[in-house]
Amino acid sequence: MMYLEAFPEELQGYYRKLFGEDAEVIMQKLREPVEKYYIRVNTLKISRDKLIEKLREERLKPKRSPYLEEGIYFEREGPNFPDDYNPDFPTVVANKYASESVYQGAMLYAPGVLKADRNIRAGDKVQIRDPKGLLVGIGIAKMNAKEMIKATRGIAVEVTLPKFKLPSLSELKSFEKGYFYPQSLPSMVTAKILEPSEDDLIIDMAAAPGGKTTHLSQLMQNRGEIIAIDKSRNRLKKMEETLKRLGVKNVKLIHMDSRNLPELGLKADKILLDAPCTALWVRPKLWEGRTPKDIMATARYQRHFINAAIKSLRKNGTLVY
Structure with a gap:
């Protein structure tokens, strides 16, 4: 039941009330990375079949999504060691964000280090x-302990055995050339549901980092x-x-709080x-x-965005929330 330590008791109770017997499985699965890591083929530049060829040339094992013609996924590796594994190595503690990245195969960079055993030397x-003591990975120190704490850049630990392993894609040539965008399956489905057409005026109210926006663009050619x-x-x-x-060219970026969207006087199709x-x-x-209080507060906050969206839609327009 180690996974229960990840959730406040109040949140555990909330999940059990919502999901009944399934709550335990859900909380356990939330502790793990996704089994299938998806990317979206950028069809503005390349076809899925050609991208798969290029990814195989880069020694990856891409698979076609059975759900979306622009979807490709990679299967997760791991777990690579049991939850109770307790190696006799010096310890580096990483912050939550860095720990979650290392947990699925990323290197540990110096800004993510919170503390390290004093006797650690490079090599x-x-x-x-993580800060709560969960083992997320094993690796080779690239800095001594003091350097890890003080450095503002650079790899602190080269991770050789993460708990799980997902492919590292940002250094690939096909990524640099804009042939794909890492994006989850549900996120891709969202843009498809909106059914954008080439004549539409579409507003993406919380656009960054741009996954759904750029997907809409390629669907609109x-x-x-x-x-x-x-x-x-x-x-x-x-x-x-x-x-x-x-290679997206039909997007205009606007810096503003979307709750004030009606002030622009726009009427969008979607x-x-x-x-x-x-x-x-x-x-x-x-x-x-x-906690559940945070969930309720966020729901109230989201209503402001929904109200702004409704006021900015044309008659018979479509809102996907």
């Missing part, structure tokens, strides 16, 4: 744990117009880079609203501090 074999809104300038800057990488949420279902969830 030592070390174990990596880079035609029509998409207004992509986000309140974070930094996220919009990164999104602009993504648009260039993927609106996509992936409202700010609790992210309680993002996997893996090594541990969670939110």
Whole structure:
């Protein structure tokens, strides 16, 4: 029952009330990465079959999604060691975000290190744990302990044995050329449900980092117009880079709080609203501090976005929330 330590008792009770006997399995599965890691083929630049050929050339094992013609997935590897595995190596403690990344195969970078045993030297074999003590991976230190704590960049630990292993894609040539975008299956389905056409004016109310926006663009063959809104300038800057990488040309970025969308005086054919949420279902969830009160507060917050969306739709327009 180790997975129960990841959730506050109040949240456990909430899940049991909602899901009954299935709650235990759900909480256990939330601790694990997805079994199938999806990417979306950027059909503005390449076909699925050609991308699969290129990925195989890069020594990966891509598989075709049976659900979406632009979907490709990779199967997860692991678990690579049991939950009670307790290796006798010096310990590096990583923050929650870094721990969840290491847990599924990423390197541990120095900014993610919270503390490290003083005797650690570069070249030592070390174990990596999250702040609550969960073992997330084993690797080789690339810095000594003091350097790990002080450094603001660079790999602190080269992870050789993560708990689970998902493919590392951002360094691939096919990624750099904009042939694909890492995106979950449900996220891809969302854009398909909206059924965008080449003549539509579409608004994406919480657009960054750009997965759904760029999917809409390729479904529209880079035609029509998409207004992509986000309140974070930094996220919009990164999104602009993504648009260039993927060759997207029919998107206009706007920096604003989408709750104020009616002030623009626009009337869209279709609106996509992936409202700010609790992210309680993002996997893996090594541990969670939110409670049912946070869920209710977020629901109230989301209503403001829904109201703004309704006011900005044309008659007989479509909102996907």
